[in-house]
Amino acid sequence: MKKIMLSWLALSATVVSFSASAQFAKPEDAIKYRKAAFTVTGAHFGRMGAMAQGRVPFDSKIATENAEIVATMAKLPWAAFGEGTDTGDTRAKSEIWSQNAKFKENSEKFQAESLKLVAAARGGREDAFKSAFNATAGTCKTCHDDFRGK
Amino acid sequence: MKKIMLSWLALSATVVSFSASAQFAKPEDAIKYRKAAFTVTGAHFGRMGAMAQGRVPFDSKIATENAEIVATMAKLPWAAFGEGTDTGDTRAKSEIWSQNAKFKENSEKFQAESLKLVAAARGGREDAFKSAFNATAGTCKTCHDDFRGK
Numbered sequence: 434m435k436k437i438m439l440s441w442l443a444l445s446a447t448v449v450s451f452s453a454s455a456q457f458a459k460p461e462d463a464i465k466y467r468k469a470a471f472t473v474t475g476a477h478f479g480r481m482g483a484m485a486q487g488r489v490p491f492d493s494k495i496a497t498e499n500a501e502i503v504a505t506m507a508k509l510p511w512a513a514f515g516e517g518t519d520t521g522d523t524r525a526k527s528e529i530w531s532q533n534a535k536f537k538e539n540s541e542k543f544q545a546e547s548l549k550l551v552a553a554a555r556g557g558r559e560d561a562f563k564s565a566f567n568a569t570a571g572t573c574k575t576c577h578d579d580f581r582g583k
Numbered sequence: 584m585k586k587i588m589l590s591w592l593a594l595s596a597t598v599v600s601f602s603a604s605a606q607f608a609k610p611e612d613a614i615k616y617r618k619a620a621f622t623v624t625g626a627h628f629g630r631m632g633a634m635a636q637g638r639v640p641f642d643s644k645i646a647t648e649n650a651e652i653v654a655t656m657a658k659l660p661w662a663a664f665g666e667g668t669d670t671g672d673t674r675a676k677s678e679i680w681s682q683n684a685k686f687k688e689n690s691e692k693f694q695a696e697s698l699k700l701v702a703a704a705r706g707g708r709e710d711a712f713k714s715a716f717n718a719t720a721g722t723c724k725t726c727h728d729d730f731r732g733k
Contacts, residue, residue, distance in 0.1 A: 470623055473616065473656075
C-alpha cells in the first residue's frame with residue numbers, strides 16, 4: 434500500500450510539474466525564459482518608441498526590423514506562465530491565473546497590434562507608424578497595469 | 584580653456600558611451616539584452632535537442648517553429664557586444680574584443696547553420712534534421728569554448 438501511494442505521489446508530482454511549466458524543466462526556467470523574452474521585446478520596442486516620440490528620425494527600414502522582432506517575440510512568453518510559475522523571481526500578479534481569460538485576451542491583443550505595427554512600419558508613413566506604435570504600447574500598458582506587480 | 588576641456592571631455596564621454604553600446608543606453612542594458620537573447624535561444628534550441636537526441640519524437644512542425652525562433656534570435660546578441668560591455672554581470676571573455684574577427688566569424692557561422700536547420704526541420708527528414716542540428720550545436724560549442732568564461 435505504501436509503495437502504491439508513493440508511486441501515485443511520484444506520478445502526481447510528474448503531472449503537476451508538467452502542467453506547471455509545459456515545456457520547461459523547472460518553474461524557475463519558465464520564469465527566466467519569459468523575463469528574457471520581455472527584455473528582448475522591450476529593447477526593440479524602445480527603439481521604435483524613440484522614433485514614435487520624435488527623439489530619432491523615423492526610418493521605415495529600421496522600424497520594420499524592430500517591429501518584426503517584436504512581432505516574433507510577442508508570441509513567446511505566454512507558454513511560460515504555467516501553473517507553479519507564480520512565485521519566485523517574478524513580478525507576475527496572481528490575477529494572471531485567477532483572471533486567466535482576460536490575461537490571454539490581453540496577450541492576443543498585443544500580438545495582433547504588433548502585426549499591424551509591422552505593416553505600418555513597412556508602409557513608410559510616419560503618422561500611421563506612430564498611430565500603430567501607440568496602439569501597441571497601449572496593449573503593453575494595460576497588461577502591465579493589471580498583471581505586473583511593482 | 585577649462586571650459587573647452589570640459590566640453591571636449593563631455594563629447595568624448597558621449598562618443599565612448601555611444602560606441603560602447605551602440606543602441607543601448609548603458610553597458611549593463613546591453614549585457615542584460617544579450618543574455619536574454621541567449622536564454623530564449625537556448626530554450627528553443629533545447630527543445631530541438633530533445634528531438635535530435637531521440638528523447639522526444641521528431642515532429643517537423645514543432646522543430647520548424649523552434650528552428651525559426653532560433654534563426655531569428657541568432658541575429659540579435661552581437662550588436663550588444665560593444666566596447667565597455669566586457670565587465671559586469673557577464674561571462675564574456677576578453678577574447679571577444681581581442682579576437683573580434685574570429686568572434687564575428689563564429690557568430691556568422693551560427694546564423695548560417697541556424698538557417699540550414701530551419702530548412703532541414705521543414706523538410707521533414709529526421710536524419711537531415713539531426714545532422715543540421717548537430718552542425719548548429721557545433722557552432723554554439725566552438726564559440727562557448729573560446730569566448731565564454733565559467
